[in-house]
Amino acid sequence: MACVTATVSIWIAVVSLVVLGGKLLNWIWLRPRRLEKFLRKQGFAGNSYRILYGDLKDREAMREQAISKPMNFSNDIAPRVIPSVHHTIQKYGKNSFMWFGPTPRMHIMDPEQLKTVLTLINDIQKPVMYPLLKLLTNGLINHEGEKWVKHRKIINPAFHLEKLKVMVPAFYHSCYDMVSKWGSMVFENGSCELDVMPYLQQMAADVISRTAFGSSYEKGKKIFKLQTELAGLVNQTIMGIFIPGWRFVPTKSNRKMKEISKEITTLILGIINEREKSMSAGEAMHGDLLGILMESNLNEIGRHGNNKDIGMSIDDVINECKTFYIAGQETTATLLTWTMILLSSYSEWQDRARAEVFEIFGNKKPDFDGLSRLKVVTMILNEVLRLYSPASMLGRRVKKETKLGNLTIPAGVFLGLPITLLHRDPELWGEDAGEFKPERFSKGVSKATKNPNAFIPFGLGPRICIGLNFAMIEAKMALSIILQRFSFELSPSYTHAPIAGITVHPQHGAHIILHKL
Numbered sequence: 001m002a003c004v005t006a007t008v009s010i011w012i013a014v015v016s017l018v019v020l021g022g023k024l025l026n027w028i029w030l031r032p033r034r035l036e037k038f039l040r041k042q043g044f045a046g047n048s049y050r051i052l053y054g055d056l057k058d059r060e061a062m063r064e065q066a067i068s069k070p071m072n073f074s075n076d077i078a079p080r081v082i083p084s085v086h087h088t089i090q091k092y093g094k095n096s097f098m099w100f101g102p103t104p105r106m107h108i109m110d111p112e113q114l115k116t117v118l119t120l121i122n123d124i125q126k127p128v129m130y131p132l133l134k135l136l137t138n139g140l141i142n143h144e145g146e147k148w149v150k151h152r153k154i155i156n157p158a159f160h161l162e163k164l165k166v167m168v169p170a171f172y173h174s175c176y177d178m179v180s181k182w183g184s185m186v187f188e189n190g191s192c193e194l195d196v197m198p199y200l201q202q203m204a205a206d207v208i209s210r211t212a213f214g215s216s217y218e219k220g221k222k223i224f225k226l227q228t229e230l231a232g233l234v235n236q237t238i239m240g241i242f243i244p245g246w247r248f249v250p251t252k253s254n255r256k257m258k259e260i261s262k263e264i265t266t267l268i269l270g271i272i273n274e275r276e277k278s279m280s281a282g283e284a285m286h287g288d289l290l291g292i293l294m295e296s297n298l299n300e301i302g303r304h305g306n307n308k309d310i311g312m313s314i315d316d317v318i319n320e321c322k323t324f325y326i327a328g329q330e331t332t333a334t335l336l337t338w339t340m341i342l343l344s345s346y347s348e349w350q351d352r353a354r355a356e357v358f359e360i361f362g363n364k365k366p367d368f369d370g371l372s373r374l375k376v377v378t379m380i381l382n383e384v385l386r387l388y389s390p391a392s393m394l395g396r397r398v399k400k401e402t403k404l405g406n407l408t409i410p411a412g413v414f415l416g417l418p419i420t421l422l423h424r425d426p427e428l429w430g431e432d433a434g435e436f437k438p439e440r441f442s443k444g445v446s447k448a449t450k451n452p453n454a455f456i457p458f459g460l461g462p463r464i465c466i467g468l469n470f471a472m473i474e475a476k477m478a479l480s481i482i483l484q485r486f487s488f489e490l491s492p493s494y495t496h497a498p499i500a501g502i503t504v505h506p507q508h509g510a511h512i513i514l515h516k517l
């Protein structure tokens with residue numbers, strides 16, 4: 001009997017090994033080869049599949065090489081920011097693919113196909129997020145399906161223009177604090193030199209703390225500090241060798257990450273509890289993002305006969321608050337950083353922008369209506385977003401076989417939308433695509449390019465950036481206040497070295513000389 005049991009066990013083990021082996025073979029060899037054949041048949045070209053790694057080693061080597069030295073001051077940043085994508089498209093053309101390990105990523109450069117990709121949000125979804133990143137953000141930005149629909153519906157009202165209008169004094173406050181600091185750093189000769197990037201980052205964080213948490217702004221600041229510390233640890237871990245399940249091992253770093261994450265959650269929960277108390281005591285609603293979101297959530301629950309399952313849970317609300325920092329801080333800060341760098345180099349545009357700001361506001365506080373009338377400033381911001389889009393690529397994964405015009409995209413492949421290349425494609429923007437020419441936006445986006453879907457700094461379709469208006473108001477406010485007080489030029493110590501991290505930012509900072517007006 002014992003002998004029969006042992007034989008059966010051995011057979012089970014052998015069959016399991018064969019099944020597992022078959023799956024592994026399929027994953028690292030048969031499936032990639034099948035997909036490669038399929039893509040080539042559709043007219044896409046790329047390197048042949050190399051087992052397990054694909055193009056990953058080349059990609060890393062190209063990145064290291066590209067960022068090893070600065071570049072001349074030029075807007076031709078793609079070879080430095082997305083070197084392997086740039087190289088692949090140069091070598092194989094727009095219809096090309098790269099290997100992310102055993103999965104191919106197709107490049108989508110055609111604006112109409114791109115629109116379809118960003119519109120079919122159920123069949124083509126966001127890439128699966130590295131689990132540790134969920135400690136930093138597990139909100140609207142990475143939700144899918146019904147959960148995304150529900151959250152987007154509840155959060156949308158917080159970003160309506162009439163709500164943002166009420167937040168304008170908060171924007172002003174944070175921007176004013178920053179320029180006051182700059183003012184106090186100016187020497188007797190009326191000038192000073194500084195790296196403006198950390199100041200703009202701090203200001204953008206401050207804006208989120210004020211607009212998200214209102215009167216609990218100080219707690220908001222603490223939350224941001226903790227988020228930054230956590231992001232550093234998460235980044236360090238992700239850059240190391242990937243070992244599945246490592247995040248559950250109680251190492252010093254893993255324990256620290258959990259500790260910080262818990263502290264952030266406790267702080268946000270504290271603010272939410274205070275709000276719930278004041279809301280049930282019938283106190284006036286707060287005009288900040290958290291207050292509006294909680295009100296919208298209650299309305300949604302109310303509309304469904306007080307069914308709490310319909311709205312967002314407390315955990316959801318906490319995660320969405322974290323998302324505001326992750327999605328809205330660095331993006332806006334880098335937009336402003338590049339704007340200052342470019343206006344330093346193109347002083348005629350700096351003069352035109354300042355003239356407009358003085359014409360509309362004089363020396364007064366910028367207000368919402370005035371900000372909406374800034375035409376030259378808007379053209380400049382659009383041109384900066386075109387040439388130095390904070391997001392260099394958008395990524396997607398195909399969940400279900402999908403038709404893109406006459407192309408068939410098989411399930412399981414990744415899609416890459418290289419914004420940095422799309423925004424400077426001469427076929428879409430004209431021969432001067434690489435030049436800084438804000439006047440191309442003088443008649444709006446639709447007249448600046450042959451196809452408006454070619455301008456996607458905030459994405460496109462249903463998942464377009466929810467903070468678009470928020471970011472533009474903030475950037476206009478900050479720029480107006482800076483232009484009212486200072487003129488600026490690039491410092492000789494500035495080195496042009498755009499690099500893609502979370503956003504496309506200057507690798508060695510933004511050293512600028514400020515002159516008090």
Ligand code: HEM
Pocket residue numbers: 126140141142152323324325327328329331332335389390391394395456457458459460462463464465466467468470471
């Ligand atoms: C210049 C500033 C900004 C830029 C360039 C930017 C860019 C983007 C882009 C490209 C996407 C789409 C990503 C994709 O489709 O894969 C996105 C989504 C998002 N952004 Fe922004 N963003 C900015 C500011 C903000 C701000 C200020 C906030 C909030 C306070 C914010 C919150 C979000 C959220 C929550 C999403 C996800 C929307 C969804 O999936 O429904 N962003 N952003």
